[in-house]
């Protein structure tokens with residue numbers, strides 16, 4: 001079975017990223033031991049991840065193995081250790097990394113047309129995800145990978161949820177590691193996630209694209225009030241008052257209008 005990877009032949013090469021409970025590593029899978037094995041990205045739980053149960057990674061694996069789209073990072077398989085107690089998710093490796101790694105370094109070679117092409121591909125990947133009744137819940141530039149100058153792929157399905165047949169939303173019980181600055185008000189207030197909640201996160205990701213993911217323009221500091229730390233309460237008040245991320249400099253009107261439509265907070269309580 002080509003989707004079963006033997007831990008004996010996985011060799012760690014570098015770190016690719018980490019969350020509160022998990023990490024993503026660049027590894028070489030070299031079953032022939034000739035140093036010519038393929039490079040893969042491996043997601044696993046951190047040893048101290050008491051809060052994030054293996055079932056969360058299991059759910060992510062079950063989600064990824066159902067997804068097949070040009071703009072979604074490919075699932076390759078799993079690697080189990082210790083009699084199945086620890087499982088690792090094996091994915092295709094994209095050397096250019098995420099938009100957050102790539103754009104700041106390629107600002108002068110990336111014109112508006114290419115940024116909007118990336119935005120279009122994110123939409124195509126998210127439209128497919130929605131057609132499979134999934135809500136991503138962590139769409140952000142750090143979770144969009146660059147395959148080449150004309151192709152990007154959505155990654156990291158660790159917070160992705162599947163809507164039940166008879167439901168148009170998902171109510172989250174545990175709100176571990178929530179990326180609150182990418183969340184719509186209904187997610188922050190009622191822990192309810194709709195497909196429209198991913199549209200809001202796309203609006204924030206579009207903002208990141210238009211600012212070339214420069215850390216000086218990152219959504220976190222900008223949404224924080226000048227006085228003191230932004231608390232969840234202050235963020236909710238800020239958004240419910242109709243305040244939004246500032247429009248990026250030199251943002252075309254068409255993108256500005258698209259942004260506003262993404263941040264149009266449909267009061268979901270009226271529509272359910």
Ligand SMILES: Nc1n[nH]c2ccc(-c3ccc(NS(=O)(=O)c4cccc(Cl)c4)cc3)cc12
Nearest residue numbers: 017018019022023024041092093094097155156
């Ligand atoms: N360069 C790559 N090729 N294939 C990949 C698969 C996933 C990733 C990846 C995807 C997402 C992140 N984002 S992240 O913020 O580092 C992250 C958030 C939550 C949980 C984890 Cl373990 C990591 C970091 C790395 C990178 C590559």
